[in-house]
Amino acid sequence: xxxxxxxxxxxxxxxxxxxxxxxxxxxxxxxxxxxxxxxxxxxxxxxxxxxxxxxxxxxxxxxxxxxxxxxxxxxxxxxxxxxxxxxxxxxxxxxxxxxxxxxxxxxxxxxxxxxxxxxxxxxxxxxxxxxxxxxxxxxxxxxxxxxxxxxxxxxxxxxxxxxxxxxxxxxxxxxxxxxxxxxxxxxxxxxxxxxxxxxxxxxxxxxxxxxxxxxxxxxxxxxxxxxxxxxxxxxxxxxxxxxxxxxxxxxxxxxxxxxxxxxxxxxxxxxxxxxxxxxxxxxxxxxxxxxxxxxxxxxxxxxxxxxxxxxxxxxxxxxxxxxxxxxxxxxxxxxxxxxxxxxxxxxxxxxxxxxxxxxxxxxxxxxxxxxxxxxxxxxxxxxxxxxxxxxxxxxxxxxxxxxxxxxxxxxxxxxxxxxxxxxxxxxxxxxxxxxxxxxxxxxxxxxxxxxxxxxxxxxxxxxxxxxxxxxxxxxxxxxxxxxxxxxxxxxxxxxxxxxxxxxxxxxxxxxxxxxxxxxxxxxxxxxxxxxxxxxxxxxxxxxxxxxxxxxxxxxxxxxxxxxxxxxxxxxxxxxxxxxxxxxxxxxxxxxxxxxxxxxxxxxxxxxxxxxxxxxxxxx
Numbered sequence: 001x002x003x004x005x006x007x008x009x010x011x012x013x014x015x016x017x018x019x020x021x022x023x024x025x026x027x028x029x030x031x032x033x034x035x036x037x038x039x040x041x042x043x044x045x046x047x048x049x050x051x052x053x054x055x056x057x058x059x060x061x062x063x064x065x066x067x068x069x070x071x072x073x074x075x076x077x078x079x080x081x082x083x084x085x086x087x088x089x090x091x092x093x094x095x096x097x098x099x100x101x102x103x104x105x106x107x108x109x110x111x112x113x114x115x116x117x118x119x120x121x122x123x124x125x126x127x128x129x130x131x132x133x134x135x136x137x138x139x140x141x142x143x144x145x146x147x148x149x150x151x152x153x154x155x156x157x158x159x160x161x162x163x164x165x166x167x168x169x170x171x172x173x174x175x176x177x178x179x180x181x182x183x184x185x186x187x188x189x190x191x192x193x194x195x196x197x198x199x200x201x202x203x204x205x206x207x208x209x210x211x212x213x214x215x216x217x218x219x220x221x222x223x224x225x226x227x228x229x230x231x232x233x234x235x236x237x238x239x240x241x242x243x244x245x246x247x248x249x250x251x252x253x254x255x256x257x258x259x260x261x262x263x264x265x266x267x268x269x270x271x272x273x274x275x276x277x278x279x280x281x282x283x284x285x286x287x288x289x290x291x292x293x294x295x296x297x298x299x300x301x302x303x304x305x306x307x308x309x310x311x312x313x314x315x316x317x318x319x320x321x322x323x324x325x326x327x328x329x330x331x332x333x334x335x336x337x338x339x340x341x342x343x344x345x346x347x348x349x350x351x352x353x354x355x356x357x358x359x360x361x362x363x364x365x366x367x368x369x370x371x372x373x374x375x376x377x378x379x380x381x382x383x384x385x386x387x388x389x390x391x392x393x394x395x396x397x398x399x400x401x402x403x404x405x406x407x408x409x410x411x412x413x414x415x416x417x418x419x420x421x422x423x424x425x426x427x428x429x430x431x432x433x434x435x436x437x438x439x440x441x442x443x444x445x446x447x448x449x450x451x452x453x454x455x456x457x458x459x460x461x462x463x464x465x466x467x468x469x470x471x472x473x474x475x476x477x478x479x480x481x482x483x484x485x486x487x488x489x490x491x492x493x494x495x496x497x498x499x500x501x502x503x504x505x506x507x508x509x510x511x512x513x514x515x516x517x518x519x520x521x522x523x524x525x526x527x528x529x530x531x532x533x534x535x536x537x538x539x540x541x542x543x544x545x546x547x548x549x550x551x552x553x554x555x556x557x558x559x560x561x562x563x564x565x566x567x568x569x570x571x572x573x574x575x576x577x578x579x580x581x582x583x584x585x586x587x588x589x590x591x592x593x594x595x596x597x598x599x600x601x602x603x604x605x606x607x608x609x610x611x612x613x614x615x616x617x618x619x
Contacts, residue, residue: 022062053276054231054427057393063385079282079382079391091375092333093340094365095150095306099124099462100352103134109358111141117362120148120179122342126156128462135163144168148179150219150306150340154192157183158200165212178214180265186242186411187221190228190420193476195412201246202253205263209255216304218246218264225420226269227312228477229428232280232394237401238420239266240287241411244402247295258298266303271310272325274332275390278381281305281336283395287402307338314349315483317490318444318453322346327364334374335381341365349481351458418474428480435482436605438527445483446604449490449529451503485605486530489612493532496617504615505548506580508537509571511555511563520582521554524598528552531608533615540567544574550614552580552598560587568594578614580607 015021023045030036035048049061060067096118100106106129110121121142125132132153139149144167153160161181168177183204185196205217222239230238243264250260266284270277288303309329314322323346333341343361345353353361368374381387401423408414415421434440441447481487497503506528510517525535536546543551551571553564560583568579568591581590584599597607 019062019064026061053393054430055233055394055397057233057390057397059390063389065385067385067389079286079379091369092338093120093148094118094362094369095120095122095148095340095342096358096362097122097124097152097308097342097344098138099129101128101130101462103130103137106130107138107140109355110138112355113358113362114142114147116359117366120150120340122150122152124462125151125153125160127154132156132160132163135160136167139167144171144173145176149177150180151182153182154188155194155196157181157188157196158204161204161217165207168212174212176214177212180216180219181208182219183217184219184221184242186245186415187219187224189412189415189475190224190238190477193474195415195475198245198249199253202249202255205250205260206253206255208263209259216263216265218250219267219306220246220264221267223267223269223308223311224477225424226310227479228421228424229312229431229480230424231427232276232283233397233401234424234427235268236280236284236287236394236398237405238411239268239284240291240398240402241405241414243288244291244406245411247291257295258301261292261295261297261301264304265306267306267308269310269312270307270329270333270336270338271313272328274328274335275387276394277307277329277332278336278387279390279394281307281333281338282379282381282387282391283398285337286391286395287398290399305338306340306342307333307336308342309333309344311344311348312481314344314346314481315442315445316349316455316487317483318450319346319350319455321444322349323360323364324443326361327368330364330368331374334368335379337379347456347458348461350456351461354456354458415475421474421477424477431482432485433603436485436603437601438604439601440482442483442486445486445490446530448526449532451493451529451532451534486608489531489605489608491532492612492617492619502547503532503534504612504617505534505536505546505550506611506615507543507546507548507551507576508535509540509543509551509553509567510537511539511553511567512559516559517555520556523600524552524554524580524582527598527602527604527607528611530604531612533608533611540570540574543571543576548615549575549577550580550611551576551578552582553594554582557583557587561589564590564594578611580611 020042023042027036027040027045030048036045046061051059053059094117096113098106098110098121100109125135130138151160151164168174181204183201185198185201189195201218208215208217220239220243222235225235225238246264247260250263251257268280268284284305285303292301309326313325326343330341330343343364345357345361347353347357405411405414408417408419435446438446444450493503508521508524510521521537528535553567564587571579579594580598581594581596582598583596585596
């Protein structure tokens with residue numbers, strides 16, 4: 001088909017794109033909002049729109065080809081990965097986790113997953129999950145030459161590995177069995193404060209190389225650092241530091257450099273920030289390619305990555321929203337080039353997942369692979385100037401953290417000294433404040449909560465060692481969730497309702513016409529409900545019948561100056577012990593005992609804790 005010349009010239013009727021012209025237009029908008037002035041230089045305009053990640057990586061408003069030219073797929077530094085034979089279900093390994101303490105239930109769930117879309121098994125053993133002694137029963141019916149198995153046994157790694165390898169030999173699958181034995185002594189130290197044995201991990205790797213050519217022995221797990229509240233670069237830097245420590249141990253045990261590299265698999269968390277997650281996986285390949293280069297590994301050596309949807313981002317409240325979070329995260333894992341992907345069931349924060357939740361988790365990946373054809377495209381993010389720039393920024397920040405760990409004596413020493421814990425604690429404090437101020441919103445928790453929800457009941461899940469925030473060893477990292485502070489307030493509200501028969505309540509005293517007060521009344525209602533506090537709306541004169549002792553004035557700035565003083569007097573006379581005001585700043589005529597603390601960017605946790613105390617809700 002021949003395209004008419006006039007259509008080819010369509011772009012010619014538009015003026016050429018010009019960055020300064022774009023800056024001028026943006027400046028006009030920013031002047032209206034007060035963010036820029038008439039004399040603000042054009043070269044400062046983009047800085048007004050730029051923010052920084054928790055790693056200090058600038059996130060700009062505009063990117064061009066000058067910011068980050070893409071590399072070529074399949075070539076060093078392997079940021080743009082090419083999967084061998086990779087399309088359809090072979091695009092990545094669909095790996096589902098299993099941890100039910102009953103071996104029969106676990107076996108049934110494994111077979112159901114493998115028969116319905118999953119391609120490998122991630123099996124936790126011991127510590128409340130199936131015991132190592134039940135391994136043969138748990139894997140009965142699993143074709144070990146077809147379905148890779150990834151073990152996760154913590155302090156029982158050596159015992160579990162020995163049992164699994166014996167089972168593989170017994171079934172005649174020594175040449176074909178694949179997966180990983182899960183040896184991760186430094187990750188164990190981060191989770192429990194008790195390091196495993198590097199020599200033990202190295203011995204398993206030697207055995208795999210000599211007797212089980214498709215098995216890997218070692219996992220460099222970054223998720224303990226993510227689960228403690230760490231940033232993307234902190235997770236990456238620690239994972240690479242673990243990988244380097246394992247390389248030293250494996251080569252020290254007699255393996256060649258290439259054999260040692262072939263024994264290590266990385267595990268990283270992927271979250272609802274899809275671009276950051278995509279860039280994190282791409283950055284890991286860049287970092288590991290550099291390690292391979294300086295180690296003298298064969299050309300083409302690249303990181304094998306197991307991506308797991310973030311546990312920290314999951315919520316107990318409105319858990320169905322977790323399906324959306326994990327879908328975005330799984331998409332990011334696929335686009336980022338993960339070799340294996342685990343989607344956590346949406347009800348995992350509530351306990352052991354049921355069959356429906358497991359099915360949705362599997363089918364999320366099947367949809368991305370088969371219907372969205374995500375794996376049919378080589379590095380879909382490649383060439384995006386934003387994705388390329390973000391990859392580079394995260395990689396540089398992670399490398400700086402990795403080298404800092406190395407200067408401290410390696411990851412083991414950095415964990416024991418508290419260097420890792422202190423750094424991650426500082427990042428978690430900043431993230432926690434952003435969550436409290438709802439700058440990092442959590443749908444269904446800090447935003448748009450549903451106080452009438454009925455949560456599904458689930459059997460309690462076995463707790464991993466280290467799954468609490470207070471710890472004694474400097475090496476052991478805490479386990480946090482982004483929603484924990486808001487959910488703790490909701491728990492207090494639930495306990496109060498169970499004891500008294502009613503939830504705590506705040507009266508929203510609206511002033512003026514509906515069109516004037518609706519915006520702030522809706523905002524205040526959303527904020528108070530995030531802490532499990534019901535809201536009742538009406539004019540100040542109806543406060544006495546509301547059954548509460550806390551009120552919040554809601555209207556416009558102008559109406560506050562005209563009517564807030566009288567409204568506050570009515571509320572005080574009716575028994576209000578605390579009066580909030582939905583707005584920020586000071587207003588002429590508003591009494592000093594009225595707190596203007598309910599506004600966008602306020603510390604919602606502090607507001608809610610104060611309100612619950614004023615309402616007599618115990619901690």
